[in-house]
Amino acid sequence: MGLIERTAQTAAREAAADGLSWTFSPMVDIARDPRWGRVAEGAGEDPYLGGEVARAMVKGYQQGDLRNPNAILACVKHFAMYGAAEAGRDYNTTDMSRQRMYNEYLPPYKAAVEAGAGSVMTSFNEIDGMPATGNKWLLDDLLRGQWGFSGFVVTDYTAISEMTQHGVGDKTKVAELAINAGSDMDMVSAYYHDELPALVRSGKVKEATIDASCRRILEAKYKLGLFSDPYRGLRAKSETELAGQMMTPAALALSKEAAVKSMVLLKNDGEVLPLSASKRIAFVGPLVQNQRDLVGSWSAAGDWRKAVSLWNALEEKFGKDKFLYALGCNLVDDEPLRTTLNLPVDSRTPQELISEAVQVAQRADVVVAVLGESQGMSGEAASRTDIGLLGNQAELLKALKKTGKPVVLVLMNGRPLALQWENDNLDAILETWFAGTQAGHAIADVLFGDANPSGKLTVTFPLNAGQIPIFYNHKNTGRPFQARQKFTSKYLDAPNEPLYPFGFGLGYSAFKYSEVALSSPEMAMDGTIEASVTVSNTGKYAGEEVVQLYIRDLVGSVTRPVKELKGFKKILLKPGESKEVKFTVTPNMLAFYNADLQFAAEPGDFHVFIGESSATNNKAAFTMK
Incomplete structure (x- = not known):
C-alpha cells in the first residue's frame, strides 16, 4: 500500500502545483462484472483490498493536513454500489440486500471516510428505489449518522437533473429530495440555483438545511486555506517554476515503478520470458507504437504525447533497427465503433495486415503481440457484451500461432478479458493494463528480465462472458459443485472455475x-x-x-x-x-x-x-x- 500512497502523493503534489485543490478520487466501487467499463478505475472485486487501497489513496492525497501546500482534498466515489450495475451496463439500476451492501460493497467507502476523506460523490444509480443523490437513508442515516462523516457531499455530473428520468419527480421535486437527503453541492445541473429559493419560501426545504450544506463546503475551503490564498500560491510562481514541478525525474521513476509492480504474468510456458536480446524478435500489433492509450480512461488534461510507447522504449534501450515490427491489424474494424472511439485506421485490408505480420514473424525467433483495448474501450460509458479481443486481433494471433514461433501476448487493457483460446495456445501472456506515462520502459524491463513481475490480479478473469458475474468470495449453495453429480450448482457447457482467479500472478521465480x-x-x-x-x-x-x-x-x-x-x-x-x-x-x-x-x-x-x-x-x- 505504500507505493499506492506515494503515487497519490505525487498526483496531489503536481495537481496542487497547478493550482488545483480537489480531486474526484479515489474511485472505490467494488466491481465484479467485467462488462462494466469502469472496472479500470477501481481496486477490483474484494472489499478488504478495496478498503486498504481507499485508505492509502486518501492518505496520499490529503497527507494528514489539508493546509499542506502539496495536499489536495480527496473525494470518495461513487456512493454507493455504482459498480453493481445490472448487466454491467453503466448507469443502470443497482438492487441488492442490505446484507450484501454492508458486508461486500460498503467497506471501501467506509474505509475512505475513516481515513478522513473530505468529500463524497454520489452515484448515478438508485438504491432501494431512490437514486443515490436523493437517498436520505444513504447520505444522512448511513454516511453521516452511522459513519460520522463530517465533510461535504457533491453529486455526480448532472445527477440531480437525471433524477427526473428516474421518475421520482419534476425539477422542483428532485431538488427538494437531493438537498433534504444531504447532497450539499449540485454538479452542473443548476437545479439548486433555480429551485431552492422557492422551496425555502414554501417550507419544503429549511433554511437551516441550506446553511448546513454551505457550512460544510466552506469548512473544506477553510481547511485548504482558500480564503487566504484562493490560488494556493499559483500567482507567485512563474511558468518555469510550475513546469519544474511537473513530471520530475523522481515522479517519472515512481510512475515506472508503479507500472512494473502492477503488471501480472498470466502464463509463461517453457520460460519463454524473460526474452534474450540476442534473439531476433518481432513486435506485432496496433499498440506496439501507441502512446495515446497508455494513460487510460479519465486521464483528462494529461498529455498522452509525453507517454513512452513500448517501441520508443525498446529503441532507447537497445538502439534503432534492433527488432522487427508489423502493425498486424487495427484495434477494431467496425466502422461505427471506430468512429465513436476516434481510433486511427490503416486503410489496408485485414488480410493484408495479417499477411505482413506473418511474413515478419517468420523471420523472427520469438513473436511479441501487443494487443488489447484503446482507452475508450474501458472507462465510463464503455460497457461491453463481448469481453474478448475485438476486431481482427484474435485472427492475428491465430495466424501468428501457425508460424510455429513462440508467441508472447502483451495486453494493454482496463478490464478482465476472456482469453481462453489465448491461454490454451500462446506461450506467455503478460497483463500490463493501462500502465501510464512510463509504460513502455516498464514493459521493456519486464519482458527482458530487468524487472521480475510480481503483480497479482485484483479481479477474476472469466473463461467467457457467460460466467459473469464471477468472483472468488461467493457464497456456497445447498448443492455445492460436484463434477460427477448433475444436480449441483454448475454449468453444462463450462467449468465453474475462472480462467485466472483473484490473487493470481506468476513471476520469473518459483x-x-x-x-x-x-x-x-x-x-x-x-x-x-x-x-x-x-x-x-x-x-x-x-x-x-x-x-x-x-x-x-x-x-x-x-x-x-x-x-x-x-x-x-x-x-x-x-x-x-x-x-x-x-x-x-x-x-x-x-x-x-x-x-x-x-x-x-x-x-x-x-x-x-x-x-x-x-x-x-x-x-x-x-x-x-
Missing part, C-alpha cells in the same frame, strides 16, 4: 509454501492466534511474492462466503532463500454484519488459508470460543 501452522487450535473471543507459513524461492531469479491470508467462517448466523481475503504481505526472496511469514488473526478479521446489521464476530469453527492466490487450499483449522 515459490513453494509450507503447510499453514497455527500458534493454537483455539482462540478466545477477545484473543488472537498466529498463522504462519514458510515460503521458499525454488527458482533461479530473485523475486517478490505476495503472500495472501484468507479466512472461511464455516457456520454463521447468516450464510458466509467460501473464502475472504483478510491480509497480505509482500516478501523478497533470493534464489534458494526461505522466509517465515506470520499473520496475527484477530476477532475483527472474523467479524461481519449479522441479520441485524451489527458488526460482530461469532464463536465457531474457521479455516485459515495462506497461499499464492484465492485458489489456494493450503489451510489449517481453529475454533473461536
Whole structure:
C-alpha cells in the first residue's frame, strides 16, 4: 500500500502545483462484472483490498493536513454500489440486500471516510428505489449518522437533473429530495440555483438545511486555506517554476515503478520470458507504437504525447533497427465503433495486415503481440457484451500461432478479458493494463528480465462472458459443485472455475509454501492466534511474492462466503532463500454484519488459508470460543 500512497502523493503534489485543490478520487466501487467499463478505475472485486487501497489513496492525497501546500482534498466515489450495475451496463439500476451492501460493497467507502476523506460523490444509480443523490437513508442515516462523516457531499455530473428520468419527480421535486437527503453541492445541473429559493419560501426545504450544506463546503475551503490564498500560491510562481514541478525525474521513476509492480504474468510456458536480446524478435500489433492509450480512461488534461510507447522504449534501450515490427491489424474494424472511439485506421485490408505480420514473424525467433483495448474501450460509458479481443486481433494471433514461433501476448487493457483460446495456445501472456506515462520502459524491463513481475490480479478473469458475474468470495449453495453429480450448482457447457482467479500472478521465480501452522487450535473471543507459513524461492531469479491470508467462517448466523481475503504481505526472496511469514488473526478479521446489521464476530469453527492466490487450499483449522 505504500507505493499506492506515494503515487497519490505525487498526483496531489503536481495537481496542487497547478493550482488545483480537489480531486474526484479515489474511485472505490467494488466491481465484479467485467462488462462494466469502469472496472479500470477501481481496486477490483474484494472489499478488504478495496478498503486498504481507499485508505492509502486518501492518505496520499490529503497527507494528514489539508493546509499542506502539496495536499489536495480527496473525494470518495461513487456512493454507493455504482459498480453493481445490472448487466454491467453503466448507469443502470443497482438492487441488492442490505446484507450484501454492508458486508461486500460498503467497506471501501467506509474505509475512505475513516481515513478522513473530505468529500463524497454520489452515484448515478438508485438504491432501494431512490437514486443515490436523493437517498436520505444513504447520505444522512448511513454516511453521516452511522459513519460520522463530517465533510461535504457533491453529486455526480448532472445527477440531480437525471433524477427526473428516474421518475421520482419534476425539477422542483428532485431538488427538494437531493438537498433534504444531504447532497450539499449540485454538479452542473443548476437545479439548486433555480429551485431552492422557492422551496425555502414554501417550507419544503429549511433554511437551516441550506446553511448546513454551505457550512460544510466552506469548512473544506477553510481547511485548504482558500480564503487566504484562493490560488494556493499559483500567482507567485512563474511558468518555469510550475513546469519544474511537473513530471520530475523522481515522479517519472515512481510512475515506472508503479507500472512494473502492477503488471501480472498470466502464463509463461517453457520460460519463454524473460526474452534474450540476442534473439531476433518481432513486435506485432496496433499498440506496439501507441502512446495515446497508455494513460487510460479519465486521464483528462494529461498529455498522452509525453507517454513512452513500448517501441520508443525498446529503441532507447537497445538502439534503432534492433527488432522487427508489423502493425498486424487495427484495434477494431467496425466502422461505427471506430468512429465513436476516434481510433486511427490503416486503410489496408485485414488480410493484408495479417499477411505482413506473418511474413515478419517468420523471420523472427520469438513473436511479441501487443494487443488489447484503446482507452475508450474501458472507462465510463464503455460497457461491453463481448469481453474478448475485438476486431481482427484474435485472427492475428491465430495466424501468428501457425508460424510455429513462440508467441508472447502483451495486453494493454482496463478490464478482465476472456482469453481462453489465448491461454490454451500462446506461450506467455503478460497483463500490463493501462500502465501510464512510463509504460513502455516498464514493459521493456519486464519482458527482458530487468524487472521480475510480481503483480497479482485484483479481479477474476472469466473463461467467457457467460460466467459473469464471477468472483472468488461467493457464497456456497445447498448443492455445492460436484463434477460427477448433475444436480449441483454448475454449468453444462463450462467449468465453474475462472480462467485466472483473484490473487493470481506468476513471476520469473518459483515459490513453494509450507503447510499453514497455527500458534493454537483455539482462540478466545477477545484473543488472537498466529498463522504462519514458510515460503521458499525454488527458482533461479530473485523475486517478490505476495503472500495472501484468507479466512472461511464455516457456520454463521447468516450464510458466509467460501473464502475472504483478510491480509497480505509482500516478501523478497533470493534464489534458494526461505522466509517465515506470520499473520496475527484477530476477532475483527472474523467479524461481519449479522441479520441485524451489527458488526460482530461469532464463536465457531474457521479455516485459515495462506497461499499464492484465492485458489489456494493450503489451510489449517481453529475454533473461536
